[in-house]
Amino acid sequence: AQSVTQLDSQVPVFEEAPVELRCNYSSSVSVYLFWYVQYPNQGLQLLLKYLSGSTLVKGINGFEAEFNKSQTSFHLRKPSVHISDTAEYFCAVTKEGLTGGGNKLTFGTGTQLKVEL
Amino acid sequence: DTAVSQTPKYLVTQMGNDKSIKCEQNLGHDTMYWYKQDSKKFLKIMFSYNNKELIINETVPNRFSPKSPDKAHLNLHINSLELGDSAVYFCASSPGPLYTEAFFGQGTRLTVV
Numbered sequence: 001a002q003s004v005t006q007l008d009s010q011v012p013v014f015e016e017a018p019v020e021l022r023c024n025y026s027s028s029v030s031v032y033l034f035w036y037v038q039y040p041n042q043g044l045q046l047l048l049k050y051l052s053g054s055t056l057v058k059g060i061n062g063f064e065a066e067f068n069k070s071q072t073s074f075h076l077r078k079p080s081v082h083i084s085d086t087a088e089y090f091c092a093v094t095k096e097g098l099t100g101g102g103n104k105l106t107f108g109t110g111t112q113l114k115v116e117l
Numbered sequence: 118d119t120a121v122s123q124t125p126k127y128l129v130t131q132m133g134n135d136k137s138i139k140c141e142q143n144l145g146h147d148t149m150y151w152y153k154q155d156s157k158k159f160l161k162i163m164f165s166y167n168n169k170e171l172i173i174n175e176t177v178p179n180r181f182s183p184k185s186p187d188k189a190h191l192n193l194h195i196n197s198l199e200l201g202d203s204a205v206y207f208c209a210s211s212p213g214p215l216y217t218e219a220f221f222g223q224g225t226r227l228t229v230v
Binding site: 032034036038042043044045046049051088090103104105106107109110 | 158160161207224
């Protein structure tokens, strides 16, 4: 089974500062990795995903993440945050490839990013 | 044009009642899911259907029964509601059971009083 750890439950940051949200995963098989964002009272929106290829993945709204297989990490970064980035961010993992029992996303517990003026 | 739509958005009901949440997707996807987000914002899968066939059934009380009349719809019926069922329920869909991306609905906030 896969698991995801997001060590930081809250990350406060000033506007225009850089931010990194940490995500580590555990799996005995190869995985796909995702970052989703949830704005207040909204559903989840995909920020970016790693399936294969380049380990540096660029997503929407200026976010990027780097897959590090040796450290089993998939940290999310943005060089300069905006007030509108205030939201809950979820890291998620699923097994690579099709599995007979069906694939599912396993989520981390989320990181609340709070951007302050 | 909402890709994955859920109704209702808010649902307040008394303990012991039976309620349903509806989900529809217009993306032409084959696979649909129900996720539950608890008060601490933890998300966990409940069910998954692929082309109307149940493929994932996590450890969920049998008071919860999903129904997929066609591959564009996945409804969730809950019998004998309990206080602990209060949560936000998200419907999602993906092109197929090979999970490369999921699209989520806006969520249904269920409050049991």
